[in-house]
Amino acid sequence: xxxxxxxxxxxxxxxxxxxxxxxxxxxxxxxxxxxxxxxxxxxxxxxxxxxxxxxxxxxxxxxxxxxxxxxxxxxxxxxxxxxxxxxxxxxxxxxxxxxxxxxxxxxxxxxxxxxxxxxxxxxxxxxxxxxxxxxxxxxxxxxxxxxxxxxxxxxxxxxxxxxxxxxxxxxxxxxxxxxxxxxxxxxxxxxxxxxxxxxxxxxxxxxxxxxxxxxxxxxxxxxxxxxxxxxxxxxxxxxxxxxxxxxxxxxxxxxxxxxxxxxxxxxxxxxxxxxxxxxxxxxxxxxxxxxxxxxxxxxxxxxxxxxxxxxxxxxxxxxxxxxxxxxxxxxxxxxxxxxxxxxxxxxxxxxxxxxxxxx
Amino acid sequence: xxxxxxxxxxxxxxxxxxxxxxxxxxxxxxxxxxxxxxxxxxxxxxxxxxxxxxxxxxxxxxxxxxxxxxxxxxxxxxxxxxxxxxxxxxxxxxxxxxxxxxxxxxxxxxxxxxxxxxxxxxxxxxxxxxxxxxxxxxxxxxxxxxxxxxxxxxxxxxxxxxxxxxxxxxxxxxxxxxxxxxxxxxxxxxxxxxxxxxxxxxxxxxxxxxxxxxxxxxxxxxxxxxxxxxxxxxxxxxxxxxxxxxxxxxxxxxxxxxxxxxxxxxxxx
Numbered sequence: 173x174x175x176x177x178x179x180x181x182x183x184x185x186x187x188x189x190x191x192x193x194x195x196x197x198x199x200x201x202x203x204x205x206x207x208x209x210x211x212x213x214x215x216x217x218x219x220x221x222x223x224x225x226x227x228x229x230x231x232x233x234x235x236x237x238x239x240x241x242x243x244x245x246x247x248x249x250x251x252x253x254x255x256x257x258x259x260x261x262x263x264x265x266x267x268x269x270x271x272x273x274x275x276x277x278x279x280x281x282x283x284x285x286x287x288x289x290x291x292x293x294x295x296x297x298x299x300x301x302x303x304x305x306x307x308x309x310x311x312x313x314x315x316x317x318x319x320x321x322x323x324x325x326x327x328x329x330x331x332x333x334x335x336x337x338x339x340x341x342x343x344x345x346x347x348x349x350x351x352x353x354x355x356x357x358x359x360x361x362x363x364x365x366x367x368x369x370x371x372x373x374x375x376x377x378x379x380x381x382x383x384x385x386x387x388x389x390x391x392x393x394x395x396x397x398x399x400x401x402x403x404x405x406x407x408x409x410x411x412x413x414x415x416x417x418x419x420x421x422x423x424x425x426x427x428x429x430x431x432x433x434x435x436x437x438x439x440x441x442x443x444x445x446x447x448x449x450x451x452x453x454x455x456x457x458x459x460x461x462x463x464x465x466x467x468x469x470x471x472x473x474x475x476x477x478x479x480x481x482x483x484x485x486x487x488x489x490x491x492x493x494x495x496x497x498x499x500x501x502x503x504x505x506x507x508x509x510x511x512x513x514x515x516x517x518x519x520x521x522x523x524x525x526x527x528x529x530x531x
Numbered sequence: 532x533x534x535x536x537x538x539x540x541x542x543x544x545x546x547x548x549x550x551x552x553x554x555x556x557x558x559x560x561x562x563x564x565x566x567x568x569x570x571x572x573x574x575x576x577x578x579x580x581x582x583x584x585x586x587x588x589x590x591x592x593x594x595x596x597x598x599x600x601x602x603x604x605x606x607x608x609x610x611x612x613x614x615x616x617x618x619x620x621x622x623x624x625x626x627x628x629x630x631x632x633x634x635x636x637x638x639x640x641x642x643x644x645x646x647x648x649x650x651x652x653x654x655x656x657x658x659x660x661x662x663x664x665x666x667x668x669x670x671x672x673x674x675x676x677x678x679x680x681x682x683x684x685x686x687x688x689x690x691x692x693x694x695x696x697x698x699x700x701x702x703x704x705x706x707x708x709x710x711x712x713x714x715x716x717x718x719x720x721x722x723x724x725x726x727x728x729x730x731x732x733x734x735x736x737x738x739x740x741x742x743x744x745x746x747x748x749x750x751x752x753x754x755x756x757x758x759x760x761x762x763x764x765x766x767x768x769x770x771x772x773x774x775x776x777x778x779x780x781x782x783x784x785x786x787x788x789x790x791x792x793x794x795x796x797x798x799x800x
Contacts, residue, residue, distance in 0.1 A: 194617070195613065195616065197613070209722050221616045221617070223612070223616070225609070226638065226642040227638065229606065229609070229639075230609040230612075230638075230639060230642065231609075231640070233602070233603075233606045233608075233609025233610050233612070233613065234609045234610070234612045234613035234616070235613055236602070236606075236609075236610045236613060237582065237600065237609065237610035237611060237612060237613025237614035237615070237616075237617070238613035238614065238616065238617045239613070240600045240610070240613075240614055241580075241614050241617040241618050242617075243614075243617045245613070245617075251776065259603060260603060263603050266658050267600075269599070284701065295725075315569075358598035358599070358600060358614065358618075359580075359598065359619070359621065360577060360578040360579050360598050360621045360622070361577050361578070361598075362577070362598060362599060363545065363570075363575075363576040363577045363578070363764050364544060364545055364571070364576035364577060364596055364597070365596070365599040366596060367545065367596070368596050368597050368598050368599070369598045369599070370592065370593065370598075370601070371599070371600045372592075372599075372600075372601040373601055374589075374601060376589075376592065376593050376601065377593060377595070378547060378593050379547045379548065379593060380593055381550060381551070381552060381590075381593065382552065382590070393725075437631050461705060469699075474790065487589060511682060
């Protein structure tokens with residue numbers, strides 16, 4: 173396929189279908205709405221199903237049912253809608269279903285929601301944060317692979333600019349190593365054989381009375397620990413000589429990368445550290461990148477959320493300050509004055525000079 | 532005339548054992564048996580997918596020898612929707628209680644009916660949250676004592692019960708809706724007929740189908756184990772009158788079913 177100009181939402185829908193996604197359900201909400209529109213237009217033609225769910229709760233419920241049959245399936249929403257889905261999101265994790273959830277947020281104020289979640293119990297999701305449409309295409313396909321590989325939900329976390337900015341992208345199916353067969357998926361075929369299946373988030377098993385929560389939860393916790401060890405991903409711009417390491421993710425990291433590149437060309441000793449997985453947070457890589465750093469500046473578009481993960485990663489070895497902050501347009505969609513190349517450059521220059529953030 | 536006595540097997544073919552943790556006198560295992568027998572008799576054993584809600588009956592799901600998906604409280608109809616859309620050849624049903632379907636998940640089941648989703652939703656209605664120990668649900672009848680309506684459900688204070696069968700029967704996508712009861716032998720046999728028709732409705736691709744089954748909950752009703760059937764007949768039965776609410780495009784309301792039951796009783800007397 174040749175390169176085509178399309179908005180991020182369309183690129184994500186195309187990439188999901190290229191990855192084999194055949195079911196999507198969603199409820200409109202800005203800036204997620206257009207993703208639903210693109211799936212509604214494209215999925216039936218690809219032999220799939222797209223349902224305009226009556227609420228976010230039903231959207232994720234329908235997706236749950238589709239996933240249980242072994243289909244690749246996805247849903248998504250924005251802040252409040254994702255909040256409504258939290259009960260299902262944590263329970264789907266315990267049912268070990270490979271959900272892909274597109275979280276097209278309003279700005280970056282939902283970092284905690286994406287990485288911690290608001291559901292019940294001990295659970296974790298992989299969170300992938302693309303910074304542009306091309307990366308969204310790659311990470312969307314990776315999300316479906318990782319979800320199947322770990323039998324665990326994967327969140328693709330973007331924002332208004334990612335969803336609505338048209339960029340030239342190439343949608344080609346990526347190749348991944350073979351996956352185990354989905355022998356757990358329900359198709360009804362084993363009814364009456366004594367071996368019928370049970371896709372169950374409570375740890376219940378066919379033919380056995382009651383539940384044994386503790387061993388079940390411990391097994392899941394061990395799986396999440398393995399994910400934490402093997403899946404951190406990041407991009408580093410700049411060398412080991414950096415005195416200042418700027419940490420930023422998603423759309424804002426694009427602005428930061430532009431500024432750091434320009435400043436490095438002018439001789440400044442700064443680097444950009446961009447987590448691609450927000451969970452697991454690439455803590456070890458950040459420690460390595462900050463070996464020579466005198467300070468770390470966290471540029472995020474919220475009151476200070478990812479900065480907690482940065483501080484946890486650095487364990488007090490390097491001073492960490494915030495150079496981002498709350499920034500929004502009048503509609504609250506997260507297109508604030510912070511999203512400006514000169515503004516971002518100014519804040520990084522301030523951090524290089526040792527000045528505190530202008531909150 | 533020679534009476535033929537038929538000895539029924541201890542358990543239906545699609546049931547893995549008979550050992551469960553539900554209370555003595557509970558009507559739910561009986562309702563489950565009718566459901567499993569209906570699935571098997573209609574040749575659907577190897578194409579059935581059940582979606583189970585959260586309530587006492589959840590503990591019965593490991594006994595069901597059909598594929599199941601365990602859903603959250605109230606969310607079974609949307610999960611069933613996703614499963615059916617991906618596997619249209621399967622028989623997809625939900626098993627939910629009144630707290631699950633009529634309280635927590637009311638909008639789910641109504642939307643699923645309105646969409647004409649080709650699934651069968653089965654409601655086990657005992658008018659209480661049995662699993663928590665007998666608390667008021669949206670189907671608790673006026674005057675019924677529960678743990679949080681100690682003096683009996685008072686309409687002025689606690690509101691009125693919802694007749695979910697009528698709400699569903701009125702939806703354009705609903706092809707079949709009925710209410711049965713397992714408090715006596717005739718009710719058990721009748722319930723099975725309703726379940727079979729609901730399953731046949733789905734197999735024929737006619738639209739959404741629904742069966743409500745009134746079940747005994749002596750524990751949640753605070754009565755003796757053996758008193759369950761009588762209590763059901765006298766307290767829940769008159770409000771949640773049994774019969775077919777929708778069939779062949781015709782809707783018969785619960786008040787009409789109540790009148791029909793009264794006429795039948797008067798004629799018998």
